[in-house]
Structure formats: structure tokens, C-alpha cells
Amino acid sequence: MSTINTRYLGLELSSPIIVGSSNFTSKVESIREAEAAGAGAVVLKSLFEEQIVSQAHSMSSRESYPEADDYLQYYTRTNSVDAYLDLIAGARKSVKIPVIASINCFSPKGWIDFALEIEKAGASALEVNIFFIPTDKNQNSSDSEKVYFKIIDNLRQILKIPVSVKIGLRFSNLLNFVWQMHNHGADGVVMFNRFYEPDIDINNLSIQPASVLSNPAEQRYVLRWVGMVSGQDMKIDISASTGVYTGEDAIRYLLAGATTVQVCSALYKRGFTVVTEINEALHKWMDLKEFKAISDFRGRLNYMNVDNPSLFERSQFMKHYSSYI
Numbered sequence: 001m002s003t004i005n006t007r008y009l010g011l012e013l014s015s016p017i018i019v020g021s022s023n024f025t026s027k028v029e030s031i032r033e034a035e036a037a038g039a040g041a042v043v044l045k046s047l048f049e050e051q052i053v054s055q056a057h058s059m060s061s062r063e064s065y066p067e068a069d070d071y072l073q074y075y076t077r078t079n080s081v082d083a084y085l086d087l088i089a090g091a092r093k094s095v096k097i098p099v100i101a102s103i104n105c106f107s108p109k110g111w112i113d114f115a116l117e118i119e120k121a122g123a124s125a126l127e128v129n130i131f132f133i134p135t136d137k138n139q140n141s142s143d144s145e146k147v148y149f150k151i152i153d154n155l156r157q158i159l160k161i162p163v164s165v166k167i168g169l170r171f172s173n174l175l176n177f178v179w180q181m182h183n184h185g186a187d188g189v190v191m192f193n194r195f196y197e198p199d200i201d202i203n204n205l206s207i208q209p210a211s212v213l214s215n216p217a218e219q220r221y222v223l224r225w226v227g228m229v230s231g232q233d234m235k236i237d238i239s240a241s242t243g244v245y246t247g248e249d250a251i252r253y254l255l256a257g258a259t260t261v262q263v264c265s266a267l268y269k270r271g272f273t274v275v276t277e278i279n280e281a282l283h284k285w286m287d288l289k290e291f292k293a294i295s296d297f298r299g300r301l302n303y304m305n306v307d308n309p310s311l312f313e314r315s316q317f318m319k320h321y322s323s324y325i
């Protein structure tokens with residue numbers, strides 16, 4: 001019988017399938033359900049940098065505006081930052097699987113010290129979801145990337161727990177970017193976040209958000225880049241995220257070199273049973289292929305064995321279009 005245990009960010013997981021950051025991980029009860037369904041770990045719903053900074057400001061204004069104390073006490077009792085720490089501590093007490101906290105951030109200052117509170121509350125690791133869209137034409141790509149490195153540097157200075165970075169889809173040279181994140185101390189990279197995308201309604205002449213949930217076709221782009229990054233000689237764990245609905249989807253990502261696979265949209269469509277089904281399908285496929293452990297096949301189809309990836313990609317591109325009639 002195959003085993004699907006996995007090591008991710010130095011943590012022992014009973015399965016490579018992780019419940020991704022979402023409303024499914026914002027309550028202790030649902031985290032328990034995730035564990036019961038067979039998830040190897042959960043990533044908690046993100047706390048936003050703005051929430052942390054807003055709490056820090058209101059606490060520091062306490063000295064200058066003592067008359068605001070009543071409000072601040074009320075605020076502190078009900079604010080989401082304390083609730084988040086409670087969620088971490090509560091989840092750690094209630095489940096055996098690793099509980100990975102998540103912060104959605106865009107700057108290397110103002111909120112970093114709070115990461116220590118997250119560690120003290122018992123988080124097994126921290127996933128930082130770095131999100132900003134470059135909107136200034138004077139900021140070059142290197143300047144943008146430095147923000148990521150600075151965030152990692154600052155976190156590494158204060159944290160003992162592992163840190164992974166959840167990134168967006170587009171970078172000029174993703175391989176170099178991930179390599180540099182690794183050199184700055186990132187233990188893992190989550191590929192990729194799925195941002196709000198605008199759509200245009202031509203009848204109402206308005207901008208509408210595109211679907212919040214992914215579809216399986218969105219895996220293709222991720223598959224290529226997971227294969228590319230895992231084909232490099234760098235010891236950074238890759239968690240593949242986007243478009244996973246079935247065991248086959250998860251197996252593809254593992255073959256491309258992912259260490260773990262995150263699910264989110266599929267849960268909104270079908271609930272936690274998806275996790276159980278993916279684990280079952282993974283065991284079944286491994287038994288059929290006579291793989292005893294995930295390490296027997298992980299990364300087998302990554303770019304490590306392609307001598308000249310650039311030439312390979314160009315030739316595939318030419319073949320792809322010239323053979324289509």
C-alpha cells in the first residue's frame with residue numbers, strides 16, 4: 001500500500017493536499033473538518049497588513065488621546081487581530097495537522113513585528129501573500145522585487161518558524177525571482193495566488209469582477225512554472241495552487257515537481273469531500289503505478305531533464321502551431 005506522507009517547510013504532513021487560505025480555514029470547526037477529510041495541513045484565512053497596522057495605530061494613539069480609551073477598549077475586544085491569534089491557538093489545540101498562518105501584505109514595514117505574535121500563538125509556519133500591483137511607471141521590476149526580498153529579510157530576522165511566500169503570476173524572470181527569494185531565506189513558494197481580475201460588461205458599460213472561483217483549465221500555466229522552478233537546483237518547497245478539482249489534477253502538479261498541492265475553489269463547489277477523494281485517487285494511482293511513496297514520482301516530469309529549456313519551449317511552440325490545421 002502506498003503512503004502519501006510529505007515533508008513541507010520542514011513539517012510532517014500526512015498528505016500533500018493542503019486546504020488553501022479561504023473562508024474554509026477561518027473557523028476552528030471547519031479546520032477540524034479539513035483534518036477529518038484528510039488534509040495534510042491548512043493555511044488560515046489571511047489577515048491583512050492594513051488590519052495589523054490599524055490596530056498598531058489605535059494602540060499607539062492611546063497615550064495621546066486618553067479620552068478615546070473607551071472606544072479603543074471596545075475596538076481591542078472585538079478587533080480581528082486578536083481574534084486571529086485566538087484562531088491560531090484554538091486550531092493548534094484542536095487538530096494535529098500543521099496550521100499555517102497567512103498574512104496578506106504589500107510593504108516591509110509596520111506589520112512585521114506582529115509576525116512574532118503569530119509565532120507565539122503557535123502557528124506552525126507563516127505564508128505571506130504579497131500583493132501589490134505596480135501602478136507607477138517609474139518603478140522598475142527590480143524595485144518591485146526588492147519589496148518581496150525586504151519582507152522576507154525582515155521576517156527572517158525575527159521568526160524561527162518557516163516562511164513561505166505566495167506570489168502572483170507574472171514576473172520578468174520567475175526562476176531568478178524564486179532563486180533570490182530562496183537566498184533571502186524563504187522556505188517555500190506558493191504558485192500562485194489568484195487575484196481579482198476585471199471583466200468588462202459591454203451592455204452596461206461597466207467593469208465587473210471575473211469569477212472568484214477558478215476552473216481546471218487555469219492549471220496549465222501553473223504546471224509549466226512549477227515544472228520550471230522545480231527543475232532548478234534550489235531547495236525551496238513549491239506548493240501548487242490553482243485549479244485543483246480532482247486527484248488527477250493533484251498528481252499532475254506532483255509530477256511537475258510540487259511538494260504540496262492546495263485546494264480552494266473545489267471546496268466551494270463540492271465541500272471537504274474533495275480532499276478525501278483526492279487522497280483516495282492519489283493512493284489508487286500510486287498503487288497502479290507501483291509507487292510506494294510520493295518521492296518515487298515527484299518532479300519526474302519537471303524541466304530538470306530538458307537540456308535546453310529555452311530551445312525546448314521554442315520548438316514546442318513552433319510544433320504546436322504548425323501542426324494545427
Ligand SMILES: Cc1cc2nc3c(=O)[nH]c(=O)nc-3n(C[C@H](O)[C@H](O)[C@H](O)COP(=O)(O)O)c2cc1C
Nearest residue numbers: 020021022045046129194214241242243263264265
Ligand atoms: C472565496 C475565496 C477566498 C480566498 N481568500 C484568500 C485569503 O484570505 N488569502 C489567500 O492567500 N488566498 C485566498 N484565496 C485564494 C486561494 O487560497 C487560492 O490561492 C486560489 O483560489 C487559487 O486556488 P483554487 O483554484 O484552488 O481556488 C481565496 C480564494 C477564494 C475563492
